[in-house]
Amino acid sequence: MPTIPSLSGLRGRNTRQPAVGRIPVPMSAYVVDCAVYVDGKRLPRRFTHADAIAEVRERGEGFVWIGLFEPDDEQIQGIAETFGLHELAVEDAVCAHQRPKLERYDETLFMVLKTVRYIEHESPTTANEIVETGEIMAFLGRDFVVTVRHGQHSGLHGLRGELEADPERLCSGPAAVLHAIADRIVDSYLAVTDAIEEDIDEIESMVFAPNSPIGAEHIYLMKREVLELRRSVTPLANPLRRLAEGYSPLVPDQVRSYFRDVDDHLTTVSERVGSFDELLTTLVDATLAKITLQQSTDMRKITSWAAIVAVPTMVVGVYGMNFDFMPELHWRFGYPLVMAMILVACLILYRTFRRNRWL
Incomplete structure (x- = not known):
């Protein structure tokens, strides 16, 4: 019977084992939903990304909406090849941490939007984080829209349900989906600014109260969160304005007016965020003056x-x-x-x- 060599007998030899190949991740792990819409109505069948676009192009009408959640390079590669997505845009969609922007690659639009969520807390003076950000990237084509989400709070399931309940909106094509996403995100900006305004009002009352325990570091924390919100809101103005002004034929005329409305709401948010920044600067000065006086x-x-x-x-x-x-x-x-x-x-x-x- 052959003997098993001891560990000491293996010293000095190359004992490295061959690398184990990665286990393929099933599509269901990163594709949240894949649907075909014709005349604004969702077809009842279940589709893969290849079957979905083949169905649409065979019919000559409708579009595909595929939702992805934090895919990696290998997971998104098949969809990128099927829909002809540009490699630079695909790289941005995988890596995330992008500023809001709008880019055109051949016959495809690539748009990045920052999502924002307000983190509930007992008091702005005890919270370590007030605003959490995520991202949604959208690839818009003639007969498809591919959305890539980063962040747990940026789900689109509810929005998809609302659109499916209103087929008339989906009849406008993939651009209607892009508008609905932008509109939902800007509305969330408004909700977050309302909550932050309450926090700033509380801080303001504490700053000018006698023997207040609040210090400059609490206001600097709020200012940092407002700055993070500002980085999400302000760069989005130019992409929305370009879509409203006919930047691409992929956005029909009936949808452009809706983008103008979203741009108006974003302007309101930008003005409020700017006023927050100025008010916090004033509160910092007042707090430092109180400290100096004390x-x-x-x-x-x-x-x-x-x-x-x-x-x-x-x-x-x-x-x-x-x-x-x-x-x-x-x-x-x-x-x-x-x-x-x-x-x-x-x-x-x-x-x-x-x-x-x-x-």
Whole structure:
């Protein structure tokens, strides 16, 4: 019977095993939904991405809507090849962390939108995070729309249900889906700004309240969250305006007017976010002014008590020199007299500082 070599006998040899191949991930793991819409109505069959686009092009009408959730390079490759998606746009869709933008690749539009969610908390002074962001990328073609989501809060299942309940909107084609997504995201911006406004109002009331415990670091935290919201909102204005002005024939005329409405709502959000930033800057200045005033008050108190303590310190220092010939040194009432003089001097200084509101 052959013996099994010991570990010591394997020393010095190349014991590295061949790399184990990756287990293929099933489509259901990253494709949230794949549907074919004809005349605004969803076909009842279940489709793969290849079958869906083949069905649409065979009919010569309708479009495909595929929703993906955080795919990697290998998972999105098949869909990218089937729909002819540009490799640069596919790379952006996989890597995420993109600014809102709109790009055109041949006959395909690629749009990035930032999603925002308000994180509930007891108080803005105790929260570590107030705004959570995610992303939705959309590939828009003549007969398809592919959405790629990043972030748990950016689900489109409810929006898909609303659109399917209104076939008239879906009759406008893939551009109607892109508009619905943009409209939903901008509406969420409005909801988040409403919640942040309440937090800022609470901080403002605390800043101007006497003996308030709030510090500048709490306002800086809120300012950081508002800045993150601003980075999501402000860059989206240009893509929406371009879509409303006929940037691509993939967006029909009847949909452009809806993009103008979304752009108007986004302008309102941008103005509110800008006002938040200015107000927080003012609150930071007010808080720093309060801190400076408090420090000045503390320094006056310290200076006052130092002046009061200086009187007995000076007298004790003089009489601690141990000279034989000093005033009242051998007098029986010398000690009580000196103590009385020290007490009177300290009381005079104390009353003076109290009258000047240093103490």
